[in-house]
Amino acid sequence: MPIIHISTHVLKLKPNLPPLGRCKPSLPPSAAPSPRRRCRSSSALAVPTREPVSPPEPPIPERIFSSGAKSGTYTPGDSTFYSLIDSYAGAGDFGSLEKVLHRMRRERRVLVERSFISIFKAYGRAGLPEMAIDWFDRMVDEFQCKRTVRSFNSVLNIIIQNGRYNRGLEFYSYVISSSQINISPNVLSYNLVVKAVCKMGMVDRAVELFREMPLRSCVPDVFTYCTLMDGLCKEGRIEEAVSLLDEMQMEGCFPSAVTYNVLINGLCKKGDLRRAAKLVDNMLLKGCAPNEVTYNTLIHGLCLRGKLDKAVDLLNQMVAIKFMPNDVTYGTIINGLVRLGRAVDGLQVLKFMVERGSRANQYVYSTLLSGLFKEGRFQEARRLWQDIVEGRCEPNTVMYSAFIDGLCREGKPEEAKEVLLEMMNKGSAPNAFTYSSLLRGFFRTDKSEKAILMWEEMENNNDFTNAVCYSVLIHGLCEKGKLEKATMVWKNMLARGFKPDVVSYTSFIQGHCDNGELKEGLKLFNEMLCQGPGCQPDVITYNILFNALCMQGNISHALNLLNSMLHQGLDPDLYTCDIFLKALSEKLNPPQDGREFLDELVLRLFKRQRVVGASRILEVMLQKYLPPKSFTWEKAVQQLCKPKKVRAAIDRCWNDLVC
Structure with missing residues (x-):
């Protein structure tokens, strides 16, 4: 009832008001309807129509300029223009903005710096930093508006936010060195330019700017220190970054949690968890409490070092003090557990994660699926897939591919093919990994015939194939003794412009060697040597040829090839030793036990500073009861017990104990 009385009272006061549905432009602002409201027809029988969506009108419409003078009740002032500038700048309407500014210049209105900062930000949001620079010049040349460090910082920030770091440095140098502009940088200016040079990897230049600040009466703040520390850490200059922490405290600048987190992250990436843990203690002593980022960073560092149990303990501690781990933290722990062959523990972390209201992403699920199948946990993997299908997460191509690969590992490619059809029906396109898993x-x-039929279907349907699929097909055909078909696939691969990889070459070489065509295998091997760095023979390739040559009794050729392998920087493995030991005992007359051969091999590796490879051969000798000579033992002790290596081993032990 009060509303009705008020409405009636208003109508009595203004009997000449237009009926609802008309928006009379000559109304004074106090009585004009809000431009945010749309006028509605008063007819109840009117058919509603959907009007085209138009951009929102500014708080003060342009028509006020034409109506104000006629009504005699309103005169547009400077604040009106400022409001229009803010409105058009916020909407990104640069055409209307130009009109308003042109009118202000014509009427000799006063323009303030705040309005130009709104214009700069508008061009920054539109990704047009050059226009912001242009307006920075025009504000003086055309509008006689004094520039200060505020407008300078605004434009500089826009340039850097748009990733134009070089242009930002040019603009900074141009303004600071110009006697006409007469602007001195403040702390924010330096923070912006230090950020730019760090992003460009010019950390030494950032240090120079940092040291220049006191000369310009600028005291670095916590943001300056954080930015420079982050740049140093990313360049691997951790010691310099840590020394800045002491310096900033001596200068009376107290570090924040962000400052500590930058250093902790750098130390964790370096693998120095002991110092990272000490830095957390330092945080607490300074009254700066670790936050979610601190814990997430430490957990990530522990996972990188394989300390999964400690990472899980820290996760429990984090939850106990009401900090919420993020998806990256959970994903990092689960991925680390899977890498260590502990996918079942990863499932427990997933359960822990879901119980606390976090949702695992598709990467976490695909990682767990792959891990469970690789460990032979087929039932657990199927149960997890069932949970996924029932609504935990929408499967994508990666998840489907992981499940298909797992089913193939389980020995059920027919079921995997059915999942492939389901995947395609649901709109997820298979990739090369999907097809190679099925093959x-x-x-x-x-079931090589089915693999060949599937390959033909893929080619007929123009499905996605690449060098990996060709490698799998060639390897499978050669392994099953179908060298003729493998040769056809090889030629088809070359004709379609795909370059063979190491797996393709190695499989094809093995196919020829198994077929008694050693000459062809050596020809392919020499062809490999002529390829680029990404397609050089590995130890498996060499072992295939060692075995084939030794089987034919051509031990001297095999030894020459072994020398070539050592020159290529490859170390022999257990299979290499077994091949030569067998050949020396069966193909020579009189037979040899291989002790001399392995002893010499160890010395050659030590001479080349290949300590790991030499240590492996020593292990083989001890396992086969072929004790090395005393001189070889002496050389091994000298190499393995160097002071630096002993100190590094002790440091690793302490690191394990502390962390």
Whole structure:
């Protein structure tokens, strides 16, 4: 009832008001309807129509300029223009903005710096930093508006936010060195330019700017220190970054949690968890409490070092003090557990994660699926897939591919193919990994004909194939003794412009060697040597040729090839030793036990500073009861017990104990 009385009272006061539905432009601002409201028809029978969506009108419409003078009740002042500038700048309407500014210049209105800062920000949001620079010049040349460090910082920030770091440095130098502009940088100016040079990897230049600040009466703040520390850490200059922490405290600038987090992150990436833990203690002593980022960083560092149990303990501690781990933290722990062959523990972390209201992403699920299948935990993997399908997470191509690969590992490629069809029906496109998993699955279950049929279907349907798929097909055919078909696939691969990789070459070489065509295998091997760095023979390739040559009794050729392998920087493995030991005992007359051969091999590796490779050969000798000579033992002790290596081993032990 009060509302009705008020409405009636208003109508009595203004009997000449237009009926609802008309918006009379000549109304004074106090009585004009809000431009945010749309006028509605008073007819109840009117058919509603959907009007085209138009951009929102500014708080003060342009028509006020034409109506104000006629009504005699309103005169547009400077504040009106400022409001229009803010409105058009916020909407990104640069055409209307130009009109308003042109009118202000014509009427000799006063323009303030705040309005130009709104214009700069508008061009920054539109990704047009050059226009912001242009207006920075025009504000003086055309509008006689005095520039201060505020407008300078605004434009500089826009340039840097748009990733134009070089242009930002040019603009900074141009303004600071210009006697006409007469602007001195403040702390924010330095913070912006230090950030730019750090982003460009010019950390030494950032240090110079930092040291220049006191000369310009600028005291670095916590943001300056944080930015410079982050740049130093990313360049691997951790010691310099840590020394800045002491310096800033001596200068009376107290570090924040962000400051500590930058250093902790740098130390964790370096693997120095002991110092990272000490830095956390330092935080607490300074009254700066660790936050979620601190814990997430430490957990990530522990996972990188393989300390998963400590990472899980820290996760429990984090939850106990009401900090919420993020998805990256959970994903890092789960991924680390899977890498260590502890996918079941990863499932427990996933359960812990879901119970606390976090949702695992598709990467976490695909990682767990792959890990469970690789460990032979087929039932757990299927249960997890069932949970996914029932609504935990929408499967994507990566998740489907992980499940298909797992089914093939389980020896069920037929079921995997059904999942492939389901995947395609639901709109997820298979990739090369999906197809290569299925091909590998058919070959593993002695269904090479089905693998070939599937390949033909893929080619007929123009499905995605690449060098990996060709490698899998060639390897499978050669392994099953189908060298003729493998040769056809090889030629088809070359004709379609795909370059063979190490797996393709190695598989094809093995196919020829198994077929008694050693000459062809050596020809392919020499062809490999002529390829680029990404397609050089590995120890598996060499072992195939060692075995083939030794089987034919050509031990001297095999030894020459071994020398070539050592020159290429490859170390022999257990299989290499077994091949030569067998050849020396069976193909020579009189037979040899191989002790001399392995002893010499150890010395050659030590001479080349290949300590790891030499240590492996020593282990083989001890396992086969072929004790090395005393001189070889002496050389081994000298190499393995160097002071630096002993000190590094002790440091690692202490690091394990502390962390």
